[in-house]
Structures are given as C-alpha cells and as structure tokens.
Amino acid sequence: xxxxxxxxxxxxxxxxxxDFDAHWYRRVFHTFGASFLIYYMLPTxxxxxxxxxxxxxxxxxxxxxFLEILRLKGKISSDHFFGLRxxxxxRVGSYIFFAVAILILLRFFPQQIAxxxxxxxxxxxxxxxxxxxxxxxxxxxxxxxxICMLFFIVTWYKADVRLLLITSIIGAIGAVIGETKxxxxxxxxxxxxxxxxxxxxxxxFCIPYLGFSYPDPIIYQGVFGW
Amino acid sequence: MFLGGKSKMNKExxxxxxxxxxxxxxxxxxxxxxxILIILPITVSILLIFDWYMRGFLENNxxxxxxxxxxxxxILISNFFFDIPFIxxxxxxxxxxx
Numbered sequence: 270x271x272x273x274x275x276x277x278x279x280x281x282x283x284x285x286x287x288d289f290d291a292h293w294y295r296r297v298f299h300t301f302g303a304s305f306l307i308y309y310m311l312p313t314x315x316x317x318x319x320x321x322x323x324x325x326x327x328x329x330x331x332x333x334x335f336l337e338i339l340r341l342k343g344k345i346s347s348d349h350f351f352g353l354r355x356x357x358x359x360r361v362g363s364y365i366f367f368a369v370a371i372l373i374l375l376r377f378f379p380q381q382i383a384x385x386x387x388x389x390x391x392x393x394x395x396x397x398x399x400x401x402x403x404x405x406x407x408x409x410x411x412x413x414x415x416i417c418m419l420f421f422i423v424t425w426y427k428a429d430v431r432l433l434l435i436t437s438i439i440g441a442i443g444a445v446i447g448e449t450k451x452x453x454x455x456x457x458x459x460x461x462x463x464x465x466x467x468x469x470x471x472x473x474f475c476i477p478y479l480g481f482s483y484p485d486p487i488i489y490q491g492v493f494g495w
Numbered sequence: 496m497f498l499g500g501k502s503k504m505n506k507e508x509x510x511x512x513x514x515x516x517x518x519x520x521x522x523x524x525x526x527x528x529x530x531i532l533i534i535l536p537i538t539v540s541i542l543l544i545f546d547w548y549m550r551g552f553l554e555n556n557x558x559x560x561x562x563x564x565x566x567x568x569x570i571l572i573s574n575f576f577f578d579i580p581f582i583x584x585x586x587x588x589x590x591x592x593x
Contacts, residue, residue, distance in 0.1 A: 293581035297532050300577050303570045304535040310542060384566070392573045423565050487562035488543070489550070 296398065302367060302391035306384060308375050309488035330372045337365050366459035374466055380486050381428075382469045385420040386462045389444040393417050394461055397448055410445055417441035417465070428484035436472055440465040529585065536574045543567030 308326065313319045339345045341361070367390060374383035397413040421437035428436070443465030448457050476483055544567040551560030 293577065293584045296577045297581045300570075300574050301532045301536055303574070304539045306566070306570075307539045307542065310546065388566070388569070392569065395577060396573070420569075423562060423569070426562065485559070487566065489546070489560070489563070 296395040298364065299367075299391050299395045302371060303388065305371055305375065305387065306488060309380050309384070309486070310490060312490045326372050326375055330368050333368055334365060337362060361456075363456040363458045366456035370459045370462040374462060378466055378470065379473065380488060381424055381484055382466050382473060384487060385417070385424040385440055386444070386466045386469075388420040388424075389417045389440075389448075389465065390458055390462045393420065393444060394448055394458065410449065413445045413448060414441045417444040421465075424487050425484055427487075429481050432476070432479070432481045432484070436469055439468050439472065443468040529582075533574070533578050533582075536570055540567040540570035540574065543570070 305326070308322060311318050311322045313322065336345065341359070370390065371387055374386055378386075393413060393416045396416055397409050400412050401409045418437045418441035421440040422433060425433045425436050444461050447460035447462070447464035450460070451457060452460065473483075543563045547557070547560040547564035547567065551557045551564070557564075
C-alpha cells in the first residue's frame with residue numbers, strides 16, 4: 270500500500286510540474302509573438318529582403334497549419350506539442366489562431382492598426398492572464414483596458430489628440446471584449462487581435478471624413494542603414 | 496481515496512503520464528524552443544531601441560522615432576517579466592528530475 274501511495278504522489282508531482290512549466294511556456298510563447306514586429310523594419314527596396322518579407326510569414330503559417338492538420342489526424346503525436354491545453358487535444362490549437370491573426374494584420378492592415386493589436390495579443394493577453402490568476406475578474410477588465418489603451422496611445426501618438434482618444438478607447442474596448450468573451454468556435458488569441466483591428470479599420474476609413482489626417486507610421490524601414 | 500478533493504487527477508492525465516516517453520518528449524520540445532522564444536523578442540526590442548538611437552537621437556530626430564523607443568522598451572520589459580519565471584521554472588524542473 271505504501272508503494273502505491275508513493276507512486277501516486279510521484280505521478281501527481283510530475284503532473285503538477287508539467288502544468289507549472291506549461292503555464293509559463295504559454296506566457297513566453299505569447300510574448301515571443303512581438304518579434305514579428307521586425308516585419309516593419311525590413312526594407313522593401315532590396316529584392317531578396319522584400320521577397321522574404323512578402324512570403325516568409327505566409328510560409329511559416331502554412332507550415333504550422335500543415336503540422337496542426339497532421340496532429341489532429343493523429344499522424345504526429347500531441348506529445349510533441351508542449352503547452353497545449355487539454356481541450357485543445359482534439360481541436361485546432363490556439364497558436365494557429367494566434368499566427369493567422371498576426372499574418373492577417375501584417376499583410377492587410379496598416380501598421381498603425383496592426384502594431385497595437387499584435388501587442389495586445391502578445392503582451393496584454395498574458396498580463397491579463399496573470400492578473401486573472403491572482404486577483405478578481407473586475408481587475409482583469411480594468412487593467413486589461415488600461416494596458417491595451419497604452420498600446421494604442423503609443424502607436425497613435427502622432428495623430429490628432431481627439432483621434433488618439435477615440436482610437437485608443439475603442440481599440441482597448443475591442444481588445445478587452447476579444448480577450449474576455451469566449452466563443453466555442455474561435456480562440457480568444459484571434460479575437461483579441463481582430464475585434465479591435467476591425468473596429469479601428471472602420472475608423473481608419475472614416476478619418477478623411479472626420480476631418481483628420483492619417484498619422485505617420487511608428488516603425489520605419491531600414492534598420493542598419495539598409 | 497488518496498487523491499481526493501481539488502487535486503484529483505483524471506484518467507486521461509494518468510494514462511498520459513503512464514505512456515513511456517511522453518514526459519521527456521514534451522520537455523525536449525520546450526527546451527528546444529527556449530533560446531528562440533527568449534532571444535528573438537529581446538533582439539527585436541534592442542533593434543528598435545538601436546534604430547531610435549541611430550536615426551533619432553544621433554540625428555536630432557527623436558520625435559519621429561520615439562514610438563520605436565517606447566515599443567522597444569515595452570517589449571523588452573514585458574519579455575523579462577515573463578522570461579525570468581519561465582527560466583526559473585525550467586531550472587526547478589531540471590533539478591527535480593535529476
């Protein structure tokens with residue numbers, strides 16, 4: 270009996286340590302997504318760099334989707350995918366939604382919209398997750414709103430103050446809704462990026478009619494003198 | 496009886512652990528990605544700050560590049576914020592299993 274108890278306790282300890290590691294691993298995986306902002310630093314006037322810039326994000330996403338299809342079909346074991354949640358074992362993993370949303374933002378949205386939305390998913394999401402773990406839910410909404418608003422203010426600081434306020438408040442509301450509202454068919458990693466992006470895109474098209482001018486970009490091409 | 500209450504493991508978890516190499520496979524994947532997950536965002540944030548310094552600060556054009564500086568600092572700080580507990584957990588895990 271003593272051996273059985275010890276065996277069960279050991280197994281429990283192992284599972285707990287996996288949970289602990291996976292938790293921080295998921296957080297770091299989120300913050301890693303901010304690296305994709307390098308996209309805006311790469312120049313478009315050098316052919317091979319422009320070629321990579323145009324195709325690499327798409328190729329990466331296609332490879333990831335291909336691996337995910339193989340995983341869901343059972344050709345690759347889920348054991349190789351560290352950090353997957355239990356409910357993701359038989360459905361599309363959240364990292365696919367995360368990657369697809371980043372790809373859409375990089376390719377089809379102006380950087381003034383894409384950058385804060387990517388930062389919301391990469392940085393605000395894990396911070397809100399940590400706050401959710403430690404404090405009450407209302408603090409998640411408040412702090413999430415403030416953090417997301419900060420990202421929109423930083424990205425739109427070159428715009429007119431009224432436009433800056435409109436975009437940062439609407440963008441932050443969209444991001445908080447995207448993060449906190451759960452949909453069974455789509456992951457919050459997708460929604461936290463796409464809801465504010467679509468809301469801001471509508472504002473973006475209205476900017477000339479509202480009497481404002483478009484703000485300058487934040488990240489400029491050509492680091493290292495390229 | 497022994498695993499009552501909140502800490503009760505479900506059958507799925509037990510079966511998962513029972514399967515031979517699962518544990519080491521998972522951790523291998525994690526360790527394999529660790530350098531990229533940590534180094535790449537820090538590199539990008541340093542590049543942004545470097546660009547602000549080279550084209551903004553040295554050329555007296557900081558207003559235009561201040562956004563790059565702030566985004567670089569935000570990425571750097573938040574990465575450290577999550578990287579440190581992640582590395583600690585990895586270290587604690589390796590100690591526990593050696």
